[in-house]
Amino acid sequence: xxxxxxxxxxxxxPYILLTTLGLILSLGMVAWLIxxxxxxxxxxxxxxxxVKLDLKNDKVYMGExxxxxxxxxxxxxxxxxxxxxxxxxxxxxxxxxFDFTWVEDSLIRNKNYPEYATVFERVEYGNLYGFIKSxxxxxxxxxxxxxxxxxxxxxxxxxxxxxxxxSDYLNTEYNDLLAPLNDIQRKISLLKMNEGYLSTKDKxxxxxxxxxxxxxxxxxxxxxxxxxxxxxxNRNKLAKLYLLVETADGQQIKLPFENIVKFYQPNRMxxxxxxxxxxxxxxxxxxxxxxxxxxxxxVFPAIFGTVMMVILMSIFVVPFGVLAAIYLxxxxxxxxxxxxxxxxxxxxxxxxxxxxGIFGLGFFIxxxxxxxDQFLFADKLPEPTMGTGGILWASLTxxxxxxxVVVVATEEGILAVPRANKEGALALGSTKWQxxxxxxxxxxxxxxxxxxxxxxxxxxxxxAPLMITGVVKLAPNLPFDTSFPFFHFDxxxxxxxxxxxxxxxxSPNVEAxxxxxxxTALLLIVVVVLLNLLAIYLRTRLKNKYKSASF
Amino acid sequence: MAVNLSGxxxxxxxxxxxxxxxxxxxxxxxxxxPEKAALKNINIQIPEKKVTAFIGPSGCGKSTLLRTFNRMxxxxxxxxxxxxxxxxxxxxxxxxxxxEDLRKKVGMVFQKSNPFPxxxxxxxxxxxxxxxxxxxxxxxxxxxxxxxxxxxWREVKDRLNESALDLSGGQQQRLCIARALANKPDIIxxxxxxxxxxxxxxxxxxxxxxxxxxxxxxVIVTHNMQQAARVSDYTAFMMMGELIEFNDTNTLFTTPxxxxxxxxxxGRFG
Numbered sequence: 001x002x003x004x005x006x007x008x009x010x011x012x013x014p015y016i017l018l019t020t021l022g023l024i025l026s027l028g029m030v031a032w033l034i035x036x037x038x039x040x041x042x043x044x045x046x047x048x049x050x051v052k053l054d055l056k057n058d059k060v061y062m063g064e065x066x067x068x069x070x071x072x073x074x075x076x077x078x079x080x081x082x083x084x085x086x087x088x089x090x091x092x093x094x095x096x097x098f099d100f101t102w103v104e105d106s107l108i109r110n111k112n113y114p115e116y117a118t119v120f121e122r123v124e125y126g127n128l129y130g131f132i133k134s135x136x137x138x139x140x141x142x143x144x145x146x147x148x149x150x151x152x153x154x155x156x157x158x159x160x161x162x163x164x165x166x167s168d169y170l171n172t173e174y175n176d177l178l179a180p181l182n183d184i185q186r187k188i189s190l191l192k193m194n195e196g197y198l199s200t201k202d203k204x205x206x207x208x209x210x211x212x213x214x215x216x217x218x219x220x221x222x223x224x225x226x227x228x229x230x231x232x233x234n235r236n237k238l239a240k241l242y243l244l245v246e247t248a249d250g251q252q253i254k255l256p257f258e259n260i261v262k263f264y265q266p267n268r269m270x271x272x273x274x275x276x277x278x279x280x281x282x283x284x285x286x287x288x289x290x291x292x293x294x295x296x297x298x299v300f301p302a303i304f305g306t307v308m309m310v311i312l313m314s315i316f317v318v319p320f321g322v323l324a325a326i327y328l329x330x331x332x333x334x335x336x337x338x339x340x341x342x343x344x345x346x347x348x349x350x351x352x353x354x355x356x357g358i359f360g361l362g363f364f365i366x367x368x369x370x371x372x373d374q375f376l377f378a379d380k381l382p383e384p385t386m387g388t389g390g391i392l393w394a395s396l397t398x399x400x401x402x403x404x405v406v407v408v409a410t411e412e413g414i415l416a417v418p419r420a421n422k423e424g425a426l427a428l429g430s431t432k433w434q435x436x437x438x439x440x441x442x443x444x445x446x447x448x449x450x451x452x453x454x455x456x457x458x459x460x461x462x463x464a465p466l467m468i469t470g471v472v473k474l475a476p477n478l479p480f481d482t483s484f485p486f487f488h489f490d491x492x493x494x495x496x497x498x499x500x501x502x503x504x505x506x507s508p509n510v511e512a513x514x515x516x517x518x519x520t521a522l523l524l525i526v527v528v529v530l531l532n533l534l535a536i537y538l539r540t541r542l543k544n545k546y547k548s549a550s551f
Numbered sequence: 552m553a554v555n556l557s558g559x560x561x562x563x564x565x566x567x568x569x570x571x572x573x574x575x576x577x578x579x580x581x582x583x584x585p586e587k588a589a590l591k592n593i594n595i596q597i598p599e600k601k602v603t604a605f606i607g608p609s610g611c612g613k614s615t616l617l618r619t620f621n622r623m624x625x626x627x628x629x630x631x632x633x634x635x636x637x638x639x640x641x642x643x644x645x646x647x648x649x650x651e652d653l654r655k656k657v658g659m660v661f662q663k664s665n666p667f668p669x670x671x672x673x674x675x676x677x678x679x680x681x682x683x684x685x686x687x688x689x690x691x692x693x694x695x696x697x698x699x700x701x702x703x704w705r706e707v708k709d710r711l712n713e714s715a716l717d718l719s720g721g722q723q724q725r726l727c728i729a730r731a732l733a734n735k736p737d738i739i740x741x742x743x744x745x746x747x748x749x750x751x752x753x754x755x756x757x758x759x760x761x762x763x764x765x766x767x768x769x770v771i772v773t774h775n776m777q778q779a780a781r782v783s784d785y786t787a788f789m790m791m792g793e794l795i796e797f798n799d800t801n802t803l804f805t806t807p808x809x810x811x812x813x814x815x816x817x818g819r820f821g
Contacts, residue, residue, distance in 0.1 A: 334628070420665035424727070427621060428734060429655035430681035438681070439667060 413447015721752025
């Protein structure tokens with residue numbers, strides 16, 4: 001009897017079982033995580049039906065079904081009963097003050113899906129749910145049957161968008177016109193700050209500037225008036241385009257077309273139409289700018305910031321890591337010192353990332369950035385140009401953070417280069433550097449790229465060090481645009497990881513922001529996977545080229 | 552025992568008096584670790600444009616000796632050496648000697664073929680390129696002549712841009728010979744070049760050596776005595792880091808002077 005049990009343990013069956021269970025558990029958790037993020041992150045863009053609930057207490061709500069639960073309530077006598085509750089997204093924040101409400105199911109008298117219930121996505125105040133009453137197009141009030149009015153709305157919205165584009169265009173023109181004047185005025189105000197202490201040279205400069213200001217003002221004025229007129233006309237026109245919307249409980253709301261992003265009537269859309277709507281929303285999410293303190297709209301600036309930062313980081317970290325690894329392996333005399341250095345490099349990988357962030361702040365921003373400001377941007381001081389957080393410093397900080405990973409992976413790559421090949425190159429009269437460049441580096445390239453892959457995975461998901469080196473909640477400009485010099489490394493930027501933190505935990509309207517957290521998390525995963533796939537593709541190509549010699 | 556065996560070996564080789572000597576070692580001692588000498592007091596003179604073979608049991612120091620001629624042993628940490636190695640009368644361990652120039656002049660073929668993971672063409676022109684030749688026409692000329700001399704041109708001339716790693720083992724080794732020849736060396740060192748190859752490939756390598764003997768000084772290490780007898784003009788027998796006997800191949804294999812040599816070539820040990 002005891003022998004079989006002993007054999008059972010000797011063969012290791014229980015341990016094999018344990019390893020299997022461990023694997024299943026880890027994979028299962030990963031799959032579960034991805035599934036939740038996928039469902040919650042992608043589901044939000046589906047245009048769900050609007051339900052109208054008539055309650056027994058004569059309240060009427062209309063909105064999207066959001067959640068349902070059982071709540072235990074007690075009446076004080078120690079008895080509990082379960083009450084079914086439904087959560088409804090009722091929108092209309094400007095009317096009700098909140099987006100969500102809970103309704104006890106037992107209170108519902110009547111539940112229906114009105115055909116012409118309309119969802120308005122607004123620039124401000126979130127969604128509006130209601131029925132279109134009338135369209136006002138420049139003093140012309142149109143009331144008609146539901147279908148006609150819907151199409152009227154659609155046309156008016158595109159007209160309003162045209163007007164908005166014109167406004168934007170006129171605004172940039174206006175800013176460009178005023179730019180030289182603003183520049184002069186800024187210089188004057190700087191000089192005026194220490195007016196009592198000016199040298200004669202500076203006084204002359206001030207007088208010159210003031211004369212110039214007058215001249216430029218005169219020159220600009222007629223154009224400015226003309227532009228202002230055009231802008232006002234446009235603005236007035238836009239203001240005269242509005243809708244009257246009736247909410248489910250009968251309140252009338254005036255909704256300017258200027259404020260509408262898009263609108264649709266989900267209850268009379270078929271699956272195909274909803275699908276199109278879904279794709280549109282998804283695209284808007286990926287390519288649009290954020291609205292309503294990031295809880296709505298798109299995340300394009302964050303995607304752009306993340307990708308650009310990771311690419312910059314890679315550009316910094318790979319050369320440094322590779323050079324360090326080459327020195328450690330090929331040039332440094334192997335001994336206790338190199339062993340200590342190697343150990344230290346390995347340990348650097350375990351330093352908490354916030355420590356790197358503080359180092360980045362202290363060294364890159366305060367020391368390097370401030371010095372650069374003093375030498376190159378002295379005329380703008382005391383306002384810092386490089387001496388404040390920016391994408392360059394954030395990338396450098398992350399490069400530092402991921403350096404150990406690249407060094408270690410490159411070292412492994414270098415060690416894997418066959419000694420015979422290195423000797424062969426030296427025997428042909430090549431110098432050590434020629435041997436490294438032509439034999440070691442190409443052969444170690446897959447290792448280097450493995451390091452890059454690990455660095456990207458680590459770097460793209462970091463948030464803590466970025467928060468103090470240049471990431472912001474909302475960046476007015478992308479770090480890359482069409483104005484010279486195209487790449488603006490001093491600019492602050494947005495980042496998907498920080499976006500998740502900001503939207504999920506810092507936003508004033510947490511409940512409305514939850515879907516955004518899931519979608520952004522999903523997007524971050526997708527971005528990291530795509531960047532990794534790129535590096536893996538490169539590595540595979542190189543591996544095929546340098547497959548090891550064997551016969 | 553060692554010293555009296557190797558006493559004045561070189562003086563007994565009458566044939567060498569008609570030859571021009573390219574490599575000469577004087578009282579060469581070599582240590583991998585300070586305690587134990589891998590080469591003990593080696594004195595040998597290697598004639599120009601002849602094939603000289605080193606034979607001996609494993610660990611006798613024949614490869615070590617070979618690798619001192621192009622200073623490959625410098626790469627191994629902790630080694631030390633005393634005595635002299637003269638090539639064309641110049642001590643190669645003199646501080647002013649350029650290692651790269653020495654290795655260009657003294658080419659080497661290794662035991663295991665080591666083509667670089669590049670195309671056939673890039674492999675062959677690697678040496679001239681790192682030594683500063685960049686003219687394409689010159690490189691093309693070198694490429695062809697080196698491959699012809701290594702008896703590989705016919706087989707690879709249509710796929711010069713394919714990876715060298717796709718060649719067969721024997722072809723790879725001949726590619727390595729071509730690669731060494733592309734540097735236009737005076738001396739070619741071969742460290743058991745055929746030990747990992749099948750008999751047919753071995754035969755081809757031997758044919759190649761046969762053709763090289765007219766233009767190059769070839770020093771070959773082998774533990775295959777038949778091979779030494781077939782390809783070499785002179786043979787040195789080494790044991791335990793000592794040069795036991797050095798003579799022209801015929802004499803050494805037919806009437807060896809030393810009993811140790813006789814025992815070895817008749818297969819009583821080794």
